Amino acid sequence: MRFLPASDRALLIELDGLRETLALFDTLRDDPVPGVLEAVPAARTILLEFQPHAVSARQLAAALWQRRARVADLLRGGGLDAAGRLIELPVRYDGQDLEALAEHLGISAAQLIELHTGHEYHAAFAGFAPGFVYLAGNPFGAPVPRLNTPRTRVPASSVAVAGDFGAVYPQDSPGGWQLLGTTPCSMWDMRRAPPALLQPGLRVRFVDMARAARSIHIPGEVQDAPATGATGEVPTAADDGTRLKVQSAGVQTLVQDLGRRGQTGMGVSASGALDRCALRAANRLVGNPGDAAVLENALGHLRLHCEQGAAVVAVTGADIPVQVLTASGRRIVAGTHRPLALDAGDTLDIGAPSAGVRCYVAVRGGLDVAPVLGSRATDTLAAVGPPPLRLGDVLNVGTLFGPGELHAVQPGEDMATRRALPRAGEALVLDVVLGPRTDWFPPETLAVLQEQEWTVTPQSNRVGIRLAGERPLLRTETLHAAELPSEGTVRGALQVPASGQPVLFLADHPLTGGYPVIGAVAGHHLDLCAQIPVGARLRFNVLEPFAEIVPPAAVS
Template sequence: MSRFGETALLVDLPDLAAVRAVHRALLADVPPGVVDVVPAARTVLVRCAAPGDVRRALAWARDAVRRAGDDDAPPAGTLVEIPVRYDGQDLDDVARWAGTSTEEVVARHAGREYEAAFGGFAPGFVYLSGVDPRIAAPRLETPRTRVPGGSVALAGDLTAVYPRESPGGWRLLGRTGAPMFDVDRDPPALVAPGARVRFVPVREVVAARASAAGARAAGPSASPAPRAATRAGDGRGVEVVATGPLLLVEDAGRTGLAAVGVGPSGAADRASHALAARVVGNAPDAAALEVTLGGAALRFHGEALVALTGAAVPASVDGRPVGMNAPVRVPDGALLRLGTPARGLRTYVGVRGGLVVEPVLGSRSRDVLGGIGPEPLRPGDVLAVGTPPAGSWPLTEVVPVPHVPGEARPGERAAGVLEVLPGPRADWFLPGAWHALRALRTVTADSDRVALRLDGQAVPRRAGELPSEGLVRGAVQVPPDGRPVVFLADRPVTGGYPVIGVLREADVDRAAQLRPGDRVVLRLARGAGLGDAVGG
């Protein structure tokens, strides 16, 4: 068992059976401060709300591991039957690999019961263990850029259903019409870790059913993500006139669903989002606007109190310049315009009372990887403004900010010098890995809310793939090409490449403000000795 950054623990276990036993033991008595428990192939990730919660969770997790050792007869999970039309484009290739007929591949795939092991890279994607070794063909050497939603696939000893269209490298055997994930269903995932799954061959693609105890049909397909809410009953609202490159509604994020592939999401720069709420007197989890690279224009219906935080932008209300990190009164009918920041990437617009948007799975945040939450805003959308919180009022004219997001601090040689705590996978890295990691790097153009991708000197590591395990915000993962990836708000919940380190929480906010072309240095965190760092 080891620390995984400042707010998580990673429990290493010998096999999937031990993972399931420990996961059950942990879920039986979750203490306050633990926000997610994420099973994976050989680990369980325990994610906490704050660093102080990790210390308390450590004894609880150790006790769960001890109790799991006595779990000799795990309860049988719910049986879910998934109808499959076996017409996948890789069916013949799997048959050739196995040296048998396609009919035999279908019979072996559908002729057994699988255990839902852990959630994957997308909501509703759950890895199912128990593939017949005779047909356990490896994943494709070159992944497809597009796998249709509903595809039933396998890769080695695992099989799964792609809940929606996405890239993927698994072998496609067929397709199903089963709604694997539906935000309007409770629970939203058709298959959760611990469930039993059987595939049923059919002539046509039809909906799935849960067969245990005559359970009801799986329910409707996932509803489209809601667009903006209408303005409030008293007429107060924010009309989107222009969006800039990307305009999203974000709050503090969602918790408790990582086991079925739903990540926390939330504001990319948590500190700037929280500051916007504090300046206007909102609760910390109030929904606000996240503006990427400026360019937004917002018309206010009804008088409002707003705050701009994060990347500093030139801003005006009806042509009158307004400042950052301070309460700004916006008259009824006035237009707030945001220019382009000279440095930094994301600016937050907090409105007193918060933005009223229909929550999706407990949050009003847009998760760009999972496709969950309100759609990106478009011109013409109108967001309602909520009722201001009682007894709370801004107490300052301007909040001092020690360092402007996106700008280098005094003495730094790059836009971002980010402190990294040693990660849990030292044995996956070769000598010199830490020295290579701290070389000067450049943020690449394919960075987004999911991850910051960095060019520069390759970090030497072992070949191969790590069995998938949970990921945390700020995890620095190293794929086979050696170029580090720093995961941000909309990261996948599990990943199969080793993590060399984890950014400090405050430095993840700094990472979220870096833009393509910025130079960055990953540096061993103060207080973490080189003897603790991977790779020496």
């Protein structure tokens, strides 16, 4: 085992291969380590996100090191080869790469299909997108190369192979895997419980629809209409209670809370508010629990009309003008970080930020929006949760929370409500923890990371902040063309694609990624990342040199 820092609150465990990885993951699933929030298995790594106040990275590494014997026992007992439920997926072998891949392998297309359908795959782990499950197994005798240039669009339900894995794309997305065909099965459907058709641990066999000698069952087929609220839509307004009508939604206004945990087995990351400190502060100002659902607005110009009832609201986050337009026509300058009363007919009017990017609007009682997979957060990459607000939408306000529903501030929570926020063109320094793939880069690249200013580009969003620098981050020469097996990523990760221009991952980042991560923004600066505008200039301050984490028991 090799233990690598992935941030100041995440650890990457590197193992010899997939079987060892899944065996160790089985021990974590059956016997969780206290303080671990999330575990993301991949081809030969497990990413563990943990609570720093509950366990340190060194303590976590020590606990996992002691599980080596249990992992060895699982491998002797079968490990990945253990039997799970079998799912048969029908396939139309009409893929764009079928003939070319067969030629590359030195066989006919018919032989390739025979090999693919004659092999039993094992659903190993999820990543990339909701419902995208990596199917372990390779019947072709050699790893299948990815495309030299990934496609900008791979159609949903495409059956594909790459390396030593197979998969089915759950939705239209970019991708560089070799396409063999399509399946009529839907890999991800929010009308199902669970929505993902494939789950880690299942066995998968593909069936050629052109040669099937029997009627073909379509696994996971759903014919009923979706239940109300199943996809997190804003519900129709009730006849009584407080209602807020959207008169202007600005560039982007989303429902957010602190995110959804425990869904990585389906390829769904936590998501949630980008500035969690601001979300908690807004909720506390109106008397809500800190994790109640709020509105997250980017770049202002949000107007909410109190159509019915009365409401107590608060606005936090960006430095932004806030006014209340009363039913009688008065205009009251209200400001942020204070509770505001709205009567029926009043309008909350939020202007454009002078510093920062995102503001958060909480209303006492929270927002009455149906949860999706245990959360009301909107994940823009995964398309999970309520849709963005639009002009004319009506929000129901929930019932008031009682004192017993409030909770104490948890260790590590940032209670600050006002901070110095960046403006476009200004310079900002972010602390960085090196790892997990810092050793893919030479010392001169680490110098460039710290010494150079990086400009925030307009291609930034909730998935990540795309940065541009005069000098790219180049890999060590021997690793220039190397491919990194997909592994878990964290919020704040600085992923370095082939261009050498890094991407700073935010809350809606992909669960796994195949580009090396040179470091990650320290936890105390993560919320600040939500407020960095386009045009701002960043510098990175490395807190300490990169070093593997060596558990005490491993030191001879």
